[in-house]
Amino acid sequence: MSFQNLTIQQIRKKLIAGELTSVALTRACLERIQATNHQLNTFITVCEKEALAAAEAADEQLAAGNAALLTGLPIALKDIFNTLNVRTTCGSKLLDNYISPYDATAVQRLREQGAVIVGKLNMDEFAMGSSNENSAAGAVRNPWNSDHVPGGSSGGSAAAVAAGQVVATLGTDTGGSIRQPASHCGVVGLKPTYGRVSRYGVIAYASSLDQVGPLARNVEDCATMLGVVAGYDPADSTSVDCPVPDYLENLAAGVSGKKIGLPKEYFIDGLDAAVKQAITAAIETYRQLGAEIVDVSLPHTDYSVASYYLIATAEASSNLARYDGVRFGVRKDEGAGLISMYQQTRAAGFGDEVKRRIMLGTYALSSGYYDAYYLKAQKVRTLIRQDFLEAFEKVDLLLTPVAPTPAFKLGEMINDPLQMYLSDIFTIPANLAGTCAISLPCGFSQEGLPIGLQLIGQPFAEADLLQAAYAFEQATDWGGRSPELS
Amino acid sequence: MNSRYEVVIGLEVHVQLTTKTKIFCGCSTRFGQAPNSQTCPVCLGLPGALPVLNHKVVDYAIKAGLATNCQIAPHSIFARKNYFYPDLPKGYQISQFELPICERGWLDIELEGSEKKRIGITRIHMEEDAGKLLHADGQSSSVDLNRACTPLLEVVSEPDMRTADEAIAYLKQLHQIVVYLGICDGNLEEGSFRCDANVSIRPWGQKELGTRAELKNLNSFRFIKQAIEYEVERQAELLDDGGKVVQETRLFDADKGVSRSMRGKEEAHDYRYFPDPDLLPLKVSEDWIDQVRSTLPELPQAKLQRYQQEFGLPAYDAGVLSAEKPVAEYFETLVALHDQPKICSNWVMSEVLGALKDKGIDIVDCPVTPAMLAGILKRIADSTISGKIAKQVFDGIWSTGKSADQIIEEQGLKQVTDTGAIEAIVNEVIAANPGQFEELKGGKDKLMGFFVGQVMKASKGKANPEMVNQLLKKKLSA
Numbered sequence: 001m002s003f004q005n006l007t008i009q010q011i012r013k014k015l016i017a018g019e020l021t022s023v024a025l026t027r028a029c030l031e032r033i034q035a036t037n038h039q040l041n042t043f044i045t046v047c048e049k050e051a052l053a054a055a056e057a058a059d060e061q062l063a064a065g066n067a068a069l070l071t072g073l074p075i076a077l078k079d080i081f082n083t084l085n086v087r088t089t090c091g092s093k094l095l096d097n098y099i100s101p102y103d104a105t106a107v108q109r110l111r112e113q114g115a116v117i118v119g120k121l122n123m124d125e126f127a128m129g130s131s132n133e134n135s136a137a138g139a140v141r142n143p144w145n146s147d148h149v150p151g152g153s154s155g156g157s158a159a160a161v162a163a164g165q166v167v168a169t170l171g172t173d174t175g176g177s178i179r180q181p182a183s184h185c186g187v188v189g190l191k192p193t194y195g196r197v198s199r200y201g202v203i204a205y206a207s208s209l210d211q212v213g214p215l216a217r218n219v220e221d222c223a224t225m226l227g228v229v230a231g232y233d234p235a236d237s238t239s240v241d242c243p244v245p246d247y248l249e250n251l252a253a254g255v256s257g258k259k260i261g262l263p264k265e266y267f268i269d270g271l272d273a274a275v276k277q278a279i280t281a282a283i284e285t286y287r288q289l290g291a292e293i294v295d296v297s298l299p300h301t302d303y304s305v306a307s308y309y310l311i312a313t314a315e316a317s318s319n320l321a322r323y324d325g326v327r328f329g330v331r332k333d334e335g336a337g338l339i340s341m342y343q344q345t346r347a348a349g350f351g352d353e354v355k356r357r358i359m360l361g362t363y364a365l366s367s368g369y370y371d372a373y374y375l376k377a378q379k380v381r382t383l384i385r386q387d388f389l390e391a392f393e394k395v396d397l398l399l400t401p402v403a404p405t406p407a408f409k410l411g412e413m414i415n416d417p418l419q420m421y422l423s424d425i426f427t428i429p430a431n432l433a434g435t436c437a438i439s440l441p442c443g444f445s446q447e448g449l450p451i452g453l454q455l456i457g458q459p460f461a462e463a464d465l466l467q468a469a470y471a472f473e474q475a476t477d478w479g480g481r482s483p484e485l486s
Numbered sequence: 487m488n489s490r491y492e493v494v495i496g497l498e499v500h501v502q503l504t505t506k507t508k509i510f511c512g513c514s515t516r517f518g519q520a521p522n523s524q525t526c527p528v529c530l531g532l533p534g535a536l537p538v539l540n541h542k543v544v545d546y547a548i549k550a551g552l553a554t555n556c557q558i559a560p561h562s563i564f565a566r567k568n569y570f571y572p573d574l575p576k577g578y579q580i581s582q583f584e585l586p587i588c589e590r591g592w593l594d595i596e597l598e599g600s601e602k603k604r605i606g607i608t609r610i611h612m613e614e615d616a617g618k619l620l621h622a623d624g625q626s627s628s629v630d631l632n633r634a635c636t637p638l639l640e641v642v643s644e645p646d647m648r649t650a651d652e653a654i655a656y657l658k659q660l661h662q663i664v665v666y667l668g669i670c671d672g673n674l675e676e677g678s679f680r681c682d683a684n685v686s687i688r689p690w691g692q693k694e695l696g697t698r699a700e701l702k703n704l705n706s707f708r709f710i711k712q713a714i715e716y717e718v719e720r721q722a723e724l725l726d727d728g729g730k731v732v733q734e735t736r737l738f739d740a741d742k743g744v745s746r747s748m749r750g751k752e753e754a755h756d757y758r759y760f761p762d763p764d765l766l767p768l769k770v771s772e773d774w775i776d777q778v779r780s781t782l783p784e785l786p787q788a789k790l791q792r793y794q795q796e797f798g799l800p801a802y803d804a805g806v807l808s809a810e811k812p813v814a815e816y817f818e819t820l821v822a823l824h825d826q827p828k829i830c831s832n833w834v835m836s837e838v839l840g841a842l843k844d845k846g847i848d849i850v851d852c853p854v855t856p857a858m859l860a861g862i863l864k865r866i867a868d869s870t871i872s873g874k875i876a877k878q879v880f881d882g883i884w885s886t887g888k889s890a891d892q893i894i895e896e897q898g899l900k901q902v903t904d905t906g907a908i909e910a911i912v913n914e915v916i917a918a919n920p921g922q923f924e925e926l927k928g929g930k931d932k933l934m935g936f937f938v939g940q941v942m943k944a945s946k947g948k949a950n951p952e953m954v955n956q957l958l959k960k961k962l963s964a
Contacts, residue, residue: 082527082534090533102527104534201527201534208763236536237765315763318566321577322531326629342570365568365758374760 003028004164004482008073008221009248011167015062015072022062022072026055026116029074033118033165036485039146042160044079044137045087046119054116061114069228071114076166078157079120080127081107082201086117090203091125091153093136094329094349104201105236106170106212106229113228118166122156125351126320127177127205129153130423133414134353141410142184143483144449148407151181157215158185162483168216168225172202174209175308176402176427179439182215183402183452186441186481188469189215190222193459194434195240197226198233204319206312207238209431217480219440219470223247226462245463252474253467256290260455260468261395265301266426272405278443278451279401282472286399289471294395298387301429303380305421308428310364310377317361323349356417381432388433392458397468400426402452406445426454435459440469441478450478491687491725493718494695495653496645499660500638500680501670502615503546509614509637510537510580517676521620521630529635531575536764539564543637544768546669547587547612548778550639553663553785554607556591558775564612564765568758572629573617581640583759586611587768593663594787595655605656606644613638639669645684645695650714654707657681662786666811674705681710685717687725696721697731701745703738713738713745720745789814797827806835812849813839816856823860826867833859837880854883861890875899875947902948905957908941911949912957915940927962934958 003011003025014020030048037043051074058072077083080090082100084107089095103111110117124134132140132155140155142148143163150159154171158181161169171178173191182189190213197212204210214225227248232241262283267276287293325331325345332344350358364373391398403423413420430437435456442453453472457465473479508515511528527535551558565583591607615638617631641660647653661679665672672679686698701717704710716738721731735754736745761767784792786808793804807817816838820830838859842849862879865871871879871894882893894900902908915937916923926933934955941954 082532088533095533098533100534101532199534200536203533204764206763235538237538238763314760318568318578318758318760321568321570322533322575324570324572324577326572327530327575328532338572362758365760367756367758370758370760 002164003167004217005480007218008070008167008216008224011073012067012071016067018062022055022058022074022116023052025072026051026074026118029118029166032163036163036165039485040141040143040159040163041138042122042140042156042163042165043076043119044089044091044122044156047086047117050086051116051118058114058116067114069113069224070110072116073114073168074116074118074166075110076118076121076157076160076169077107078123078154078169078171080123080172080203081120081170082203083107083117083120086120088120088203089136090127091123091135091137092323092349092354093351094323094345096136096330098329102201105198105233107201109229109231110170115228121154121160121169124153124155124177125354126203126316127153127172127174127210128316128353128357130176130180130420131408131410131413132156132181133410134351136351139410142407142449143485144186145407145447147409148449149184149410151184151403151407153177153181154189154215155181158182158187158189161185161187161215161217163485164482168214168221170212170225170229171215172205172210172212173427173431174206174211174312175431176424178213178215179402179427179437179452179454180424182439183441183454184407184450186444186450186452186478186483187215187217188219188222188441188473188479189213189439190226190462190465191430191437192226192230192462193240193436194431195238195242196436196460196462197229198231198236198239200233200235200239204315206315207319208315209308209312211431219438219466219473219479220248220251222438223251223466223470226466230462240460242460247463247466250463251467251470254289255286255468255471258291258397258464258468259294259395260286260291261294261296261391261398263296263298263301263391263398263400265298266400270404271401272445274443274445275401275403275405275451279399279453282442282453283399285472285475286468289475291468296391296395296398298384298391298429300380300383300387304384304429304432305425307377307380307384308424308432309360309421310373311381311432313357313361314364314374314377315361317358317365320350320354320358325349353417384429385433388429388435388456396458396464398456400454400456402426402439402454406447406449406451430456436462436465438465438469440473441481442472442476443478491718491722492690492692493648494645494686494688494698495647495650495714496684497643497647497653497657498682498684499641499657501550501641501664502678502680503543503637503639503669504671505540505542505546505637507540507542508635509540509543509612510635513635515636517632519632521628522632524632525634529575530631531577531634537580537762539765539768540637543612544587544770544774545778546637546667547610547639548770548775549667549669549782550641550664551588551591551610552775552779552782553667554588554591554593554610554641554660556588556607556610558770559585559587559589560770561585562587562768562770564762564768565759566762569755571616572627573619573631573634575617575631575634579614579616580762580765581613582611587770593656593659595652595659597651597655603646603652605646605652608642608644610639610641613640645686650711650718653683653714654711657707657710659787662809666783666786668783674707677705680705683710683714683717685714685721686731687718687721697733699731699733700735701738702735702748703740705740709738709740712740712743716743716745783811786811786814793827797821797831799827799831803828803831803835806839807831810849816849816852819856820859823857824863826863829863833863837877841880841884853885853887854880858883858889865890865894869901869903869950870894871899871901872947872951875901878947899948901950902945903950903953905953908945908949908953909957911941911944912954912961915944916961
């Protein structure tokens with residue numbers, strides 16, 4: 001059974017009409033995962049028993065006429081979300097044995113709307129990475145070409161959607177971790193405004209930048225998923241008490257009369273030719289759809305990668321201190337005392353990239369260096385946010401590439417972390433500014449790898465962003481394509 | 487105390503707050519529960535859990551700030567203090583660093599025989615406590631995180647104290663204030679009020695401060711004084727011998743009365759403080775401050791003044807009665823019912839506090855309520871009973887819970903004021919002691935007391951002593 005050409009709303013109608021059961025749909029997903037996971041390595045944990053039980057319960061709800069927004073829909077979660085009584089590893093060896101005693105708020109909201117959680121998705125360890133190669137569970141393969149990475153850190157979340165393993169997934173985005181893999185895998189990924197979705201129960205990488213968002217096959221499904229998980233949560237002091245609109249309501253409003261800005265700093269030399277061509281064509285499409293295209297400048301863009309890698313790593317160095325082997329996780333202890341237990345646990349439990357970022361961040365916060373690094377980075381961040389606010393006085397949206405190149409090959413960049421960091425150059429600024437952005441398919445390279453388009457919206461203007469993305473999706477046929485898996 | 491050097495002392499006090507729930511989660515702060523039973527993902531520091539500020543803690547911090555003459559910051563920031571220890575679940579403590587909630591306060595202390603002295607308070611900030619390590623078998627250690635995330639205020643003084651006695655006077659006053667405010671139970675032994683002392687010395691006249699040592703593990707006022715005096719002596723001996731004081735943290739051993747080095751400057755942690763991104767900057771409005779101000783009780787220093795001015799009490803009485811809030815409340819209730827402050831003060835200080843101390847009872851549980859005591863004082867005032875009988879009535883109320891009038895009635899304690907009846911007893915006593923009476927008549931005045939005593943005894947204390955005196959004098963001049 002294939003659901004790949006249907007939206008969540010269409011599947012929902014079939015479920016409600018009794019043309020389809022959640023059990024059948026869930027089984028189809030489980031079979032698809034079974035058939036393709038060895039090739040893609042998207043799932044760290046598959047919750048077959050729990051998923052089928054939830055599907056049966058959903059079918060009872062459907063039969064009783066009590067369908068909630070996602071009743072019976074098989075979805076999967078990046079393994080960064082705490083999931084009650086389910087292994088939650090965050091892609092780390094250190095949490096290999098960790099069974100969470102609670103649900104993240106976003107997970108709870110999905111459950112309340114009847115979603116069936118099929119499993120936990122592969123990711124770069126502690127969300128640190130742009131290729132999904134930094135996972136204790138092994139690298140994820142790009143469904144379009146298994147020699148290539150799916151992007152990261154939500155690589156499993158993007159690849160699973162592209163491969164039709166589930167209807168939709170949740171990921172997290174700290175510097176592009178939803179948008180970049182969505183772009184590399186040819187799906188739609190939305191990073192909401194900071195504070196739009198609760199971070200409670202989401203394992204922290206960089207607290208002031210992390211944000212939860214959906215990945216799905218189309219814009220409408222992203223809108224549906226966002227509507228479920230968005231909203232104020234008293235358990236997250238940084239979530240914002242701002243009403244959640246119905247994102248589906250005016251999805252087809254179009255972009256006629258909208259002003260779309262092209263930040264000149266994003267159209268640089270070194271942009272891959274295929275990417276450049278696809279973006280240029282996308283700009284033309286928007287012009288034809290009635291949008292006004294305006295040149296703008298975000299002058300502090302150049303400093304965004306540097307300030308990001310100071311702020312994010314500083315926060316990470318502190319956030320990851322709790323993985324000390326004392327209360328949970330994999331403890332390594334040869335009985336040589338407390339300090340030795342800490343050292344062995346963390347040396348064995350963390351991968352290279354995590355260690356690298358902890359060291360960077362520790363250094364940035366150290367006495368004598370704090371002002372020069374962390375504090376200065378925060379000041380730059382303020383300037384970058386200012387850039388965006390000023391640009392949004394002139395335009396409604398910004399249009400940029402998601403990544404400078406399509407998905408690179410496995411192993412191609414793993415030994416050049418700096419080059420890897422630079423691949424996040426177009427996605428990082430929206431995190432620093434705390435605003436919302438979406439990645440959607442806008443073309444393919446000659447090798448058949450997807451290319452993504454990024455739209456950046458004003459804070460809490462996810463509805464505008466989704467409308468503009470929907471207009472493009474309807475006007476082109478780049479979205480919704482499925483890779484052929486051997 | 488050593489007089490060769492000037493002593494400089496600054497104090498850091500951790501005040502454990504008595505809010506019902508923890509500072510960043512909804513868990514109970516109750517003590518004495520099974521280990522780790524008062525915990526949740528937040529205070530266990532589980533992956534993904536986030537802190538949410540308990541606003542009651544802010545109320546308490548504002549109270550403490552107002553009571554110690556601090557400026558309350560309209561904008562303050564929570565910061566992470568990073569270090570590894572098994573009792574610290576997140577690997578960092580949420581505290582305040584650059585922008586604390588209260589700054590620039592002071593307390594005036596007064597030592598006997600010297601002028602009032604102002605001790606500056608640098609800052610007061612909010613933070614979470616750590617858990618407790620349990621070393622049961624000597625082989626392994628366990629962690630109890632019930633105390634983790636319970637709220638603390640850290641009160642940091644200026645280095646304004648020059649003697650251990652000044653330090654104790656400051657601490658006692660601070661202690662009195664937080665207990666009065668009802669924000670801390672004040673128990674030093676159990677660690678509800680913990681003090682670290684920074685001590686340095688310098689040659690008289692020298693401007694710059696000497697190198698300081700930080701003293702820890704001081705859990706009684708006596709130990710604090712001992713530890714400071716020991717430290718001053720230790721540093722003075724070092725300097726006398728041409729040595730140098732090194733900056734270090736020292737742990738006081740109360741059993742031996744000495745301190746030993748815990749860690750030196752080079753082992754000092756780099757805490758890598760930075761603003762906690764999980765918590766928003768705290769905004770405190772003028773309205774919020776005003777609302778807390780309106781709940782402030784009259785503080786002990788103000789009561790001390792008022793008892794002297796308004797009630798005309800001696801400084802000593804005013805000090806005893808205002809030292810503890812429940813005692814002050816008892817006294818003030820009593821005065822409201824019986825408007826003779828000095829008499830009330832005498833009774834509270836001697837009878838009430840004495841009996842409570844004997845029986846080991848708290849004043850809030852005193853079986854003789856202020857109203858009952860006022861009933862006794864009224865009967866002394868109208869001469870129904872003597873002061874001596876009144877003490878018997880007090881005991882009667884204590885053990886039975888009956889009113890003064892009931893006890894007087896039941897036990898027949900009403901003072902005899904019938905001249906005839908008293909005269910008859912006087913005559914009996916004179917008849918029984920003819921020799922002494924002659925001596926008294928002959929001018930041996932000392933015997934007057936003997937005769938009064940005999941008459942009182944014969945009347946079982948009920949005779950009005952003044953009338954006994956008058957009647958005896960009449961007999962002498964007869």
